[in-house]
Amino acid sequence: MAVKAAGRAASRAPDERAQPPELVQLLTPEGERVEHPDYPLEVSADEVKALYRDLVLVRRIDFEAIALQRQGELGIWASLLGQEAAQVGSGRALGPRDMAFPTYREHGVAWCRGLDPAKLLELYRGVSHGGWDPTAHNFHLYTIVIGSQTLHATGYAMGIQRDGAVGEDGEAVIAYFGDGATSQGDVNEAFIWAAVQNAPIVFFCQNNQWAISEPLERQSRVPLYQRATGFGFPGIRVDGNDVLASLAVTRKAMQAAREGQGPTLIEAFTYRMGAHTTTDDPTRYRLSAELESWKLKDPIERVKQYLIRGGLAEPGFFEDIEAEAAEVGTRVRKACLEMPDPDTSAIFADVYAEPFPPLDAERDQFAAYQASFADAEAGR
Amino acid sequence: MAVKAAGRAASRAPDERAQPPELVQLLTPEGERVEHPDYPLEVSADEVKALYRDLVLVRRIDFEAIALQRQGELGIWASLLGQEAAQVGSGRALGPRDMAFPTYREHGVAWCRGLDPAKLLELYRGVSHGGWDPTAHNFHLYTIVIGSQTLHATGYAMGIQRDGAVGEDGEAVIAYFGDGATSQGDVNEAFIWAAVQNAPIVFFCQNNQWAISEPLERQSRVPLYQRATGFGFPGIRVDGNDVLASLAVTRKAMQAAREGQGPTLIEAFTYRMGAHTTTDDPTRYRLSAELESWKLKDPIERVKQYLIRGGLAEPGFFEDIEAEAAEVGTRVRKACLEMPDPDTSAIFADVYAEPFPPLDAERDQFAAYQASFADAEAGR
Amino acid sequence: MTALTLSRALNEGMRRAMEDDPRVLIMGEDVGKLGGVFRVTDGLQKDFGEDRVIDTPLAESGIVGTAIGLALRGYRPVCEIQFDGFVYPAFNQITAQLAKMRYRSLGKLSLPVTIRIPCGGGIGAVEHHSESPEALFVHTAGLRVVACGDPADAYTMIQQAVSSDDPVIFFEPKRRYWDKSEVDQAGGLAAALPLDRARTLVSGTDVTVLCYGPMVKTCAEAAVAAAEDGRSLEVIDLRSLAPLDTSAIFESVGRTGRCVVVHEASVTGGLGAEIAARVTEECFYRLEAPVLRVGGYSTPYPPAKLEEYFLPDLDRVLDAVDRTFAY
Amino acid sequence: MTALTLSRALNEGMRRAMEDDPRVLIMGEDVGKLGGVFRVTDGLQKDFGEDRVIDTPLAESGIVGTAIGLALRGYRPVCEIQFDGFVYPAFNQITAQLAKMRYRSLGKLSLPVTIRIPCGGGIGAVEHHSESPEALFVHTAGLRVVACGDPADAYTMIQQAVSSDDPVIFFEPKRRYWDKSEVDQAGGLAAALPLDRARTLVSGTDVTVLCYGPMVKTCAEAAVAAAEDGRSLEVIDLRSLAPLDTSAIFESVGRTGRCVVVHEASVTGGLGAEIAARVTEECFYRLEAPVLRVGGYSTPYPPAKLEEYFLPDLDRVLDAVDRTFAY
Numbered sequence A, B: 001m002a003v004k005a006a007g008r009a010a011s012r013a014p015d016e017r018a019q020p021p022e023l024v025q026l027l028t029p030e031g032e033r034v035e036h037p038d039y040p041l042e043v044s045a046d047e048v049k050a051l052y053r054d055l056v057l058v059r060r061i062d063f064e065a066i067a068l069q070r071q072g073e074l075g076i077w078a079s080l081l082g083q084e085a086a087q088v089g090s091g092r093a094l095g096p097r098d099m100a101f102p103t104y105r106e107h108g109v110a111w112c113r114g115l116d117p118a119k120l121l122e123l124y125r126g127v128s129h130g131g132w133d134p135t136a137h138n139f140h141l142y143t144i145v146i147g148s149q150t151l152h153a154t155g156y157a158m159g160i161q162r163d164g165a166v167g168e169d170g171e172a173v174i175a176y177f178g179d180g181a182t183s184q185g186d187v188n189e190a191f192i193w194a195a196v197q198n199a200p201i202v203f204f205c206q207n208n209q210w211a212i213s214e215p216l217e218r219q220s221r222v223p224l225y226q227r228a229t230g231f232g233f234p235g236i237r238v239d240g241n242d243v244l245a246s247l248a249v250t251r252k253a254m255q256a257a258r259e260g261q262g263p264t265l266i267e268a269f270t271y272r273m274g275a276h277t278t279t280d281d282p283t284r285y286r287l288s289a290e291l292e293s294w295k296l297k298d299p300i301e302r303v304k305q306y307l308i309r310g311g312l313a314e315p316g317f318f319e320d321i322e323a324e325a326a327e328v329g330t331r332v333r334k335a336c337l338e339m340p341d342p343d344t345s346a347i348f349a350d351v352y353a354e355p356f357p358p359l360d361a362e363r364d365q366f367a368a369y370q371a372s373f374a375d376a377e378a379g380r
Numbered sequence C, D: 001m002t003a004l005t006l007s008r009a010l011n012e013g014m015r016r017a018m019e020d021d022p023r024v025l026i027m028g029e030d031v032g033k034l035g036g037v038f039r040v041t042d043g044l045q046k047d048f049g050e051d052r053v054i055d056t057p058l059a060e061s062g063i064v065g066t067a068i069g070l071a072l073r074g075y076r077p078v079c080e081i082q083f084d085g086f087v088y089p090a091f092n093q094i095t096a097q098l099a100k101m102r103y104r105s106l107g108k109l110s111l112p113v114t115i116r117i118p119c120g121g122g123i124g125a126v127e128h129h130s131e132s133p134e135a136l137f138v139h140t141a142g143l144r145v146v147a148c149g150d151p152a153d154a155y156t157m158i159q160q161a162v163s164s165d166d167p168v169i170f171f172e173p174k175r176r177y178w179d180k181s182e183v184d185q186a187g188g189l190a191a192a193l194p195l196d197r198a199r200t201l202v203s204g205t206d207v208t209v210l211c212y213g214p215m216v217k218t219c220a221e222a223a224v225a226a227a228e229d230g231r232s233l234e235v236i237d238l239r240s241l242a243p244l245d246t247s248a249i250f251e252s253v254g255r256t257g258r259c260v261v262v263h264e265a266s267v268t269g270g271l272g273a274e275i276a277a278r279v280t281e282e283c284f285y286r287l288e289a290p291v292l293r294v295g296g297y298s299t300p301y302p303p304a305k306l307e308e309y310f311l312p313d314l315d316r317v318l319d320a321v322d323r324t325f326a327y
Ligand SMILES: Cc1ncc(C[n+]2csc(CCOP(=O)(O)OP(=O)(O)O)c2C)c(N)n1
Pocket: A105, A144, A145, A146, A177, A178, A179, A180, A181, A182, A208, A210, A211, A212, A272, A276, D029, D058, D060, D082, D086, D089
């Protein structure tokens, strides 16, 4: 039974596959401010400058982490390079009481939630599995198993409903995931639960075009935002390299969720400019031409152009941000280098909330075993 | 933290929720033949009469099985009552080389595939887990774990592609599942695989309005056929109580799949007239009024009316079918009562294709243990 | 004291838990109007509303995954998995998320989620409705795994499980759902035997018989039969499978010098293996015979007509007891 | 004979299998152009095409579920699960479908599916990338479970797994992927040691040390170290975890009277428990000491900075050996 060319005749998928569908954009790659009827956005110069600062700082934090990994200070790092606008735009659309469920790449969102960047390094340094307090900043721990967090986010949103915290002054949840994640059963089940429960949640998919080495075509043959309609809630594609559009679209969706209008799927159309992680080698599977074309859509450069053209930035503004970025980078590096190794007792801690005798016994045996070496040393 | 009424404000789901969407119908409940532009169907009187026979016979087989269960001859039975047209219509749309993957309720499809009805009873009598040869009739074993078979069907369709059996005179697969199954991750993953691979498969969802005690609203807030579009292939709703429409729609979708045009989702809109299984008590969760309204849409009665009105049935036709039905019923009953219990050796058989020493040892110990009782008996 | 079926006792226990704590929720397939296919949640939706007793979509990963989210929001979900054989779609959420969240968060997050699983065979069911997957969860650190064996324990243990801040996999012996016996609903939880402790059901001197869930009744009957042959069985209902109440186990085997472990799950890689290994290590010099295991064979669960041969019964327990005396 | 890394040996073995049988397919995440995150499928898509080396959507249940369908159509899929911690989403398809299909069909259907899983820790990875879930599959009837320990076995065992008509869970010790040693690519499978047989790596007289996968190298080194203290370890690479090569195990323990089982998985409910129970039952009078188990602790896998303390190493193996002599 030899394998013949598998039948791949013309499929009957909607035409969207041909020409890319409309995507919400408020700031062109050239830095021109454009309007969108559904997404009017009032932003002051200061707000845009604040967003610019966020973008530059998170990129700098990311660079620093990559450098730390190269120098052996981190085991691995998942870079957000190229996705700063999607993350900062959506992150800044959240209120303090909203809850965010990230993947392992949402460093920009973490920044917007006020989490100390150094905290992010613990996981990648192998010091902990993610040691921050999710309740302190309403930013959940990083989830590595693809898609799992979308169900957690949906359940959390069901809790908001049961707390009666939906309505004006309500709360909502945002669940982050990637293009590859849309293939996981869990993500689709999350869509189903959210729709049936009409839960206050926004599904924020950063379509960075790649799932490690697999291009989007391996996951879907139609634009991802269209997935939502079939589940009974709206889907919208936004220019993920446009921080203003990402902000406006997420704001509107979050507000709708808070008011009880249910879920929205946002597909942030962006690009993973770096390797999947520091251990990945993209040259094996993608062309640099693609990278070059996306460089022209850089999320930071367009904001800078906008500020310059409009003369919105006072003299020294950009230099000051650069200086601050350098400072933040140094702080992160310092924190990383000074990060203490975990005590071996951490192996046995926090497995259970209540006593678990067999494990306590293992812990004691371990301690005795370790001590025996110390004794041996001393013996010498 | 008392639980307040969970926010259930007006959702923004498409309007289809209000007025039911168009559904393909070729034969009205009153037995009137209507045309549909996309689904022209040429059927001779003999073909309709043959379909009528199928419908009556499978309903009769189902009745017999229910009776056998009541009399303790079957452990349980999942009745197809009300879904005969969806199953016979789709079943008769299959070619001998097409492959079908059923749930546990596709007795009508089994009939169309030429499987001896008695074979279906083995599983429900507890004699085997499904003892027929799936390759003999291109009808896979019943799958009880909800949704699992949709992935098997998709993989099988990928095999058809790799055999080069797509194109004119091609082969295709049909995967059966219910409305509740659409919530399982596996079913949605099957949609993704089928779309990405453009696999020759038809997803045939019998929406019988209930998943045991849960109405469709617990699974989706929009019509199920709409799920397909977001995955990149067409979805269509057919009157599942209309055998002609079920035949025509499935035929067209299967042909498209065979020719390499990829998957189609068919939602057969029907109703589970009986209990979920013989152990279920629907009075606990649904109103008889609903049942009554569906009685008016009976899949068999409308065909009978059509045949009578058109004077297409020769004198005695209906009586002959009834007689044959009675006969088939008797045959099934007889086969059930004569069905031998499995030999205890079956416990250890067919776990592995190749020798598995520890299991062989268990089998021998079991035999010796059993023998010890025999000896004891003999000893007396 | 009132006589309740095991099913009813669970129902009353959950009702009590829901009255005591408004954060307790029930979720699963058909748990609402129908009250579950075994009626364990009968009437709870009527009395506590659809927001606290949730008929979920048909997807087990979704049930456990959203339960985790609800727990993160401060709720205490009790999930029903309709049958043992349908817990596998939720396996990823249970193993990689539910069990690990506390560890991952360095103790900052608790997931007080209870997962109820009707387990075991003996009811003449079709495939996937008679399994005993407990060993899979016992091997997964971060979970508590318990099994109730009679109505009285069912009533208290379900409440203890719900009030535990650890995730609990709660096994219910489905073939015992209709067994009836006295339950003291007056006594509070404080007085009850802790969730992680075993209970000596029958005191004896010759052999220690360890069991749980559906096998408790079987082994108690075996003890009576054995007594007639002048053999004194000590029957211990483990109740907690993770953690194991090793002190109770070791104390008993230390006295009897013989041990038989009984469960429905396949012997290969079953809980009996762990118990045998620990008992042997701890009681090595006291053992007159190796720990023997009685359980399902190392095959998939057979069709209903054959399950009586597959499942451990009184005779197979006694046969194992005899064999321990052959050493 | 050529020196190959374990990763390369697997690659060559699969290449051979694909050349020998056009029905052999490879599927998984990133197995195509990238050649897998560990490069085990490097170059195979280039040489055999996209229809035989399939980059799948990102969903493990889908990978195994469609592999089952392909097998039903007559193909022999080899699925790669990218990391041990990501096999759980496929657990339902593996346990309820892949393992049971032959039984369900009374032998009419075969599912020759191989599921490759890079397993174990020691590479400083983040959570979910260092697990050892083999016990879960050993407890599941209908599956063969094997683990390769060196390049030579990797080369032959992967071919034997692919040619087996039973589903095979194939564990690859990821931290040994880059270990290099001689592989005989000329010798055919006929001459090779059968897939279900253990291999005595080091012959000895004092203690039997049972291990597999990543622990094989560790135990071989322990034997050398022990020899210096005048202790003779017999090290057996189990290779097959289901079925266990019990005759080889019993024969050895029968001679040495002492046994230590070593694996990375948590000791509680791990494969060591099953082995300890069987060995004790079979060799009861020959045992000088209880079977001791060396393995991961009963916790989730810890952060990378702590894994050296969590994982069994030469010292912990020798410590256990010493303890068996304390009896
Ligand atoms: C269930 C599961 N399978 C496989 C992996 C390995 N893995 C880590 S990231 C990744 C690709 C994810 O792609 P996408 O969802 O697009 O997110 P991105 O990394 O591009 O941000 C894979 C396959 C995983 N973490 N979880």
